[in-house]
Amino acid sequence: MSMRSAVLATDLSAASETMIESETGLGCLERIGIERIHVVTVVPSNVHSGMPGIDFEKRRRNALRRYRSTIEDAGFEVETHVVRGTPHRRINGVAGSVGADMILVGSRGKSPLENRVIGSTARNLARTTVVPLLVDRIERGVDDPETIRRHLFKRTLFATDFSENADRAFEALEYLRHATEEVTLVHVESPKDQTADRSPDAEERLGSLVDRLDDWGLDARTEIRHGDPATEILAAEREHDPSTLLVGSRGRSRLRRLLLGSVSEEIVANAAGNVFLVPPPRSA
Structure with missing residues (x-):
């Protein structure tokens, strides 16, 4: 699969x-075949341009202009979108x-206050996205934050x-490999699976992935762990x-969506x- 375009969602924060x-x-995005980047910022429905003391429109236009030139300088085609509504x-x-x-x-590391905004959008996207989602973890609690892992897929x-x-998530490594050097394959046997001793089977299956x-052309190591998957x-x-955790997300019906605590959501909320996250195809 050759990747072409990415949506980069920003709340214009540091x-x-x-x-x-x-x-x-x-x-890293360029190496995996991204050529065009759509920069999207969502104005929450409850923010009105007439609010006193803050010139939202002007700040937003300036920020987007700056982002556009940074990304164009890096060699991408860029389109910007300002939309209003519920972010995810x-x-x-x-x-x-x-x-x-x-x-x-982008998502800040865990902190109850900051997690409300960026964190909730990242979590809601993890639950609803139909295309692969990269949650880029940013340092929190500092004025001049750094991205926590600069290399996205190394x-x-x-x-x-x-x-x-x-x-399906594993197949993503076929295009991610252009930005990857090593892969650690982890399988967790949870007590729930222990109907029989599954390890030989798991080792064999991990071996075929290796x-x-x-x-x-990727170096790999494998590990089998026991306990709660997340x-x-x-x-x-x-x-x-690692720079990045790669996981598949479960396709869930509307009803199942009410059951919280799926492994992939827990990982998005708590990973360092x-x-x-690679979701099932839209029709699933």
Whole structure:
């Protein structure tokens, strides 16, 4: 699959700016085949341009002009979109209408206050996106934040439960490999699966994934862990310190969406570094 365009969602904060000004990050996008970037900012419905003391419109235009020139200087075609409404819905809407191949959103690390805005948009996107979503983790609690992992895909940790969703996420490595050097494959056996001793099977299946990565010229190591999937995947992230965690998200019906705490959402909310989430295709 050759990737062509990405939607970059920004709330015009210092954190978002950091993501846009990371030359390394933009370089990674170029290496995986992104040519055009749609910069989207959503004005929440409850913000009115007539609000006293803040010239939103002017600030927004200036910021977008600056972002556009930074991204164009890095060699991309750029389009900017200012839309009004609920952030995750409008970001998904723009991604759908321009046929984007991925969405990129910055998110601060955990802090109850900051998590409300950027965090909630990233979490809502994780639940609803129909294209791959990259959550770019930004330092929090500092005035001049840095992106936490500059290289987006250099060291990728891929978490698999051998489901169809996980297989689909694995296929993403075929284009991510142009920005990747090594991959850690992690499978978690949860107590729920222990109907029989599954390890030999898991080792074999991880082995066949390693063979495919080898064909793509990527170094890989494997690890089988035991316990709660989200907890163990986050523990593996702390141990291996990858640039990005790659996971497939479960397709869920409207009804299932009411069940919170799916593994991928928990990872997006709690990972220390970047998360690349590959959802089921739209029809699923």
